Amino acid sequence: MxxxxxxxxxxxxxxxxxxxxxxxxxxxxxxxxxxxxxxxxxxxxxxxxxxxxxxAKSRFGYGSVSTMKISAKINVYNEEDNIAGVCEDLQWVDEIVIVDSNSTDRTVELAKRYTDRIFNREFRGYKDKHVFSDAQTTGDWILWLDADERLTPELKQEIENLRKRDPATLPDGFRFARKAFYLNRWIKHSGWYPDYQMRLYRKAASYWDGVPPHETARVRGPVETLNGELLHYTKRNLSEYHAMIDSYTTLAADHLYRQGKRAGWIDLIFRPLGAFVRTYILKQGFRDGLPGLIIAVFTSYGVFLRYAKVWEKRLNGEFISEGSSLG
Incomplete structure (x- = not known):
């Protein structure tokens, strides 16, 4: 029968x-x-x-059937140069969710070719946007990528293989190394690599934590490390990188100012110097050639600018509203 x-x-x-x-x-x-x-x-x-x-004998072979539904989410703002590439890279997932923040370019128009799960959220800070985008996903697992990031074939296969595992053996999150391509070379030192990121996590066990602008997803249970890498094609030139530092330091200074922090001579002199030594010497940025030196200088400058902005806000007695800057 x-x-x-x-x-x-x-x-x-x-x-x-x-x-x-x-x-x-x-x-x-x-x-x-x-x-x-x-x-x-x-x-x-x-x-x-x-x-x-x-x-239990599914298309994955003999064993427990995985119910692992993966939703990829991408938070964007003016990413017309990157959105098609990242969406192409994610065609294997169960759904793609994109959250925009009033982009002024063709980001949304291009995104519609790949998904109808597109939402707009006025920028009120990175944590707010991440919490919102997580809520729009329908899968029980979330794969978070930025528009300028791509999965290596090895990492993609590893994630696909997770579907074969008994759901009871899965942790609450998976992390993997991120490698950045900057100034026409892969950065292997300078504190930029391996730069482990937990980007695949169980939705029901996750929450957002951290200090602006570097809020990150966390989970309540165990996290496993995968061997594949996430490729980060970061800012294309020094002008873009400088603009990012200006934006990030504004968010960081806002946070410090709300916390009642002050900035003085020590913060403006020794903190930037320490950041340079840590990046260029201790984290071997010198092994990345001239790009390593540029990274160390920009890192030091970012620390200086962050505390200079805190000092400026104190000087002006500025009132800081939540989400006052767009990253």
Missing amino acids: EVECLYRSMEGECFYRMFVKLSISSTFSGRKVSQVGREGRFTPLSWAEFNKRAC
């Missing part, structure tokens, strides 16, 4: 269909399905248990 076994998701959509050939034991009058025991004898197996076992 052939019995058709359907595996259905919680939404009722049929994903897997297979046919299992069964031998029916006459002693059970069709109420029990027989299975072959270790010695070749037929032993009774309830319909419920049979269906549970049969449905």
Whole structure:
């Protein structure tokens, strides 16, 4: 007899269909399905248990069926040069969710070619935007990418292989190394590599934490490390990088100012100097050639600018409103 076994998701959509050939034991009058025991004898197996076992044999092979639905999310602002590339890279996931913040270029127009899950959120800070975009996803797992990031084939395959695992053995998050391409070379030192990022996480176990502008997703349970890499094609030139530093330091200074921090001579002289030494010497930025020197100088400048802005806000007695800057 052939019995058709359907595996259905919680939404009722049929994903897997297979046919299992069964031998029916006459002693059970069709109420029990027989299975072959270790010695070749037929032993009774309830319909419920049979269906549970049969449905576990999915397109991934024998074993537990994964219910791992992955939603990729991308937060964007004026990313017309990158949005098509990242969406192409994510065609294998279950859905792509894009959250824009009033882009003035063709970002949204291009994104519509790949997904209809596009939302707009006025920028009120990175954490607010991340919390909002997480809420728009329908999958139980979230893969977070920026528009200028790509998955290596090895990392993509590793994530796909996770679908084969027993859901009970999965941790709450997965992290992987991020490698940056900057000034026409891969940066392997300067504190930029391996730069582990937890970018795949269980939605129900996640929350957002950290200091602006570097808020990040965290999970309550264990995190595993994957071997593949996330490629970051960061700012294309020094002008773009300088603009990013100006934006990030404004957000960081706002946060410090709200916390009641002050900035003086020590902050403006020794903190930037320490940042340069740490980046160029201790983290071996000198091994990245001239780009390593530029990274160290910009890192030092960013620290200086952050505390100079705190000092300026104190000087002017400025009132800081939440989300006053767009990154």
